[in-house]
Amino acid sequence: MGWLFKSKQKAAPIGKWDLASPLLQWTDGAPWTIGDACQGTQIFGSTGSGKTTGSLSAICRAFLQAGFGGLFLTAKREDAATYTGYVRDAGRMNDLLVFSPDNQLRYNFVDAELRGDGGAVGLVENLTALLMTVTELGDGKNGGGRDSERYFRLEGTRLARNGLLALVLGRERVTVPDLHRLITSAPASPEHVQSLEWQRGSFCFQCLQAADKASKNESQRADFDLALTYFLNEWPSLSSRTRSVVQSTLTSATDLLSRGAARDMLSSPTPNISPAMCYDGAIVIADFPVLVYRDVGQLIQVILKFCWQRAHSRRDVAANPRPTFIVADESHLLVVDADQTFQTTARSTRTAVVYATQSISTYLDAFGSQAEPKVHTLLGNLQTQIYHQQTDIRTIQYTQEVIGRSRQFVMSGNSSRDGDGLASLFGGGESGASSGFSEIYEFELQAGDLNSLAKGGPPHWMTEAIVYQGGRRFPNGRTWLPVQLTQKR
């Protein structure tokens, strides 16, 4: 039978970037490989349970030692210093790029998408997706899953797409402030469209005119006809309430992107950083910690993450085989819908994504309504899961379900007493008892097991966790492995 055939060829030596190359050993005989890392990692643990100083630290150091390039996203003020320490310890300070207002690095996400391979249509679609991702940040907790909200998001997508198309066809450069101007000068009524005064004063109208005159291929002509119908007929016919909700969905993002740090860092006329630099080993720290910079920090880092993911999914791994990482501690502050999509392809793009957050509950909160399926899709594509000490019931139940049940023997006993009172307890009175073992199917891990894992700190500086990898059986014969991780190096 074919499947019994065993090759007599000697196994080839494992190359540096081979997926089978080990990054670290959980315990003796339990390696974690590049291939494992590229299938995504989720770390869970209550606050102070040892995520940052235990498992995340071990993983980041392993990536750096192995020579990965990558992107560190930040949440707390001290994160950049922590990651810089890891880079220094790995002897890779020459590869370090800190993306912050105090440094010279600047990005331009529009230019980056323009250089992508999709041409004008690709640019429109990619920028539309990026803008809609950014608008998620604002409405995560506002019931983003209700039907009415979905309708507004769909309309927002149409507005962004048609506006961007008019800009791409009609102007030499596409900028976010121009998109903002176009959206805010779109006709507010059918009368506007006919009015010469509106036509003269409207940037939207000027862009449509310029796009109309510009030379276009057949497909662009067809797309532009749709954009023209949209702006001159459909948009002005919407009710004013609908128009204002749809418009503000987009303008809150375009406004934030058009000013201050977000504009300077992400729409620079002289960009000098790109995701492709990570294929050559660059290590980028996005030093805009969300807990310091709030919505601007979130916006800048979500856009970087999105653009890095986009570029990585286009990467030719034969030409650029060096694996890269994207690390986000306190990941609930930075997750968006696009992360689930990227995660389904991360392995083939050799991108090792690592997220750490307290619990399922923090994720559910971050995704807003309709969160449950989104969280489970994301987690389903993060194949290594590390569970530190946990008190959140939902996460405990989730962990129990993931790890599953096994046949276990429990001692059972029952007794009946005829006598009453103290005498029977002390052995007096008539009694009958039976006991023995019975077999039950029970969760392998009990809540108490997860609750009592060591959090670390002095004097031992050792934190405990349980490692699970989808489809893997560890040397202990189980699908999960208890590990101890040092916090001091």
Ligand SMILES: Nc1ncnc2c1ncn2[C@@H]1O[C@H](COP(=O)(O)OP(=O)(O)OP(=O)(O)O)[C@@H](O)[C@H]1O
């Ligand atoms: N510098 C330190 N001094 C004393 N104890 C520390 C120090 N750093 C970490 N610890 C201890 O180690 C444990 C784990 O800390 P760590 O920061 O890794 O937790 P965490 O899971 O990342 O928490 P959080 O969700 O709050 O970020 C904590 O209980 C903390 O008390």
Ligand SMILES: [Mg+2]
């Ligand atoms: Mg932490």
